Amino acid sequence: MKLLVYSAKDFEIPFLKKGNTKGFEVIFSPDRLTTNTAMKALGFDAISIFSADDASINVVEKLHDFGVKYIALRSTGYDNVHLKTARKFNIKVANAPGYSPYAIAEHAMALLLSLNRKIVLANNQMKMQDFTLSNLVGFDLFGKRVGVLGTGAIGSVVVKILHGFGCEVFANDLEPDLELQKKYDVTYLSKHEMQQKCDVLIICLPLTSETHHLIDDSVLSGMKDGAYIVNIARGAIVETKAILKALDSGKLGGYASDVYEKEGGVYFYDRRGDLIKDPLLKELVNHPNVLLTPHQAFATREALQKIAETTFYNLNCWRQQQTPDFEL
Structure with a gap:
């Protein structure tokens, strides 16, 4: 499974790399997911997004057109994802609740x-x-x-x-x-x-x-x-x-x-x-x-480790054709 990580920040990348224990092919991008950057997901099975990324109706439609099947959120909140559209196109979505x-x-x-x-x-x-x-x-x-x-x-x-x-x-x-x-x-x-x-x-x-x-x-x-x-x-x-x-x-x-x-x-x-x-x-x-403060409440070492672990747990469940506990 190929994974594109949107909004990848330098402080979280080491935790995500460490959390990738199952050998996913991962590309990190600093870009936010928007209507203009959705095309970067072409050729990827899955994407991972954060709270500032835009997975609204038009964006989800584009992701479907580009072949994306899974969206793994690195956050608890999922108000930035239009779940109804994701379900329409059978795109699986999961969040990372309770990380800390x-x-x-x-x-x-x-x-x-x-x-x-x-x-x-x-x-x-x-x-x-x-x-x-x-x-x-x-x-x-x-x-x-x-x-x-x-x-x-x-x-x-x-x-x-x-x-x-x-x-x-x-x-x-x-x-x-x-x-x-x-x-x-x-x-x-x-x-x-x-x-x-x-x-x-x-x-x-x-x-x-x-x-x-x-x-x-x-x-x-x-x-x-x-x-x-x-x-x-x-x-x-x-x-x-x-x-x-x-x-x-x-x-x-x-x-x-x-x-x-x-x-x-x-x-x-x-x-x-x-x-x-x-x-x-x-x-x-x-x-x-x-x-x-600039949305930093989650930024502790413990929380970042848990977010990474949950993100790859969700992805690995999908890869094994299982339903993760945090699927929305």
Whole structure:
């Protein structure tokens, strides 16, 4: 089986090479999968893509025309793949779920703590020999009411960490986790109740038609004044314009995110020297109460190893005409 790896980054290639224990013929390409780069898949049985790749209707149709039979995602989320079209052309698709919920959950806490305690600002001040504290006042996380939207693999780890900090933890999920309720004193609430009660909201949801722009003007206006939001899920779950409006008015005290709704083609690339053409991203990057990271939450050695192992597990199952556990 010949495999083309799209969006291959230098930091993940060693893990993918190590994970290729079954002798797949692999070509690594730094290019994103788009309508313009789909032709690179000609002659390959399978492709592997990441969250920023575009496997929409037109692209999947082209992949079918070029003979691609399998798509192995190196991510948990698969909102960038038009599954209905893939099934129409009998293209098998599988993701890599649960590669390291700890990596993502720990990054959520790093974002929250760094934003609240002004760590980046403090470091920049130190480099300029400014040792004052006037701009560096934060709040105790202990005793704060923190809401977790989504208590799946990642959200449940976030809950456990928050419990260790002494937070009063609330959660919202279609299927409440009884273990979290019993062992970690989690109270499940409706989204409306949560937005009214919580000092901090952490988003751990998948992106679906129901969660697209879930955090909008109506939700933000109902939150506590000065509340914080942390997004480690998908950028499009929040409406960026609404976030900026709430920040500017002071309704929202801070926003930290590892994702952005229009990150495709921007994140994962060195854009130094380029002008940011997206006005919303430019405003976010420069806002004093915003902390952004470039979709790096997954980037731990443990997670990258697991992603590689799962990717080749899926491919090997297909090669042996078996159905992998993670087929979508």
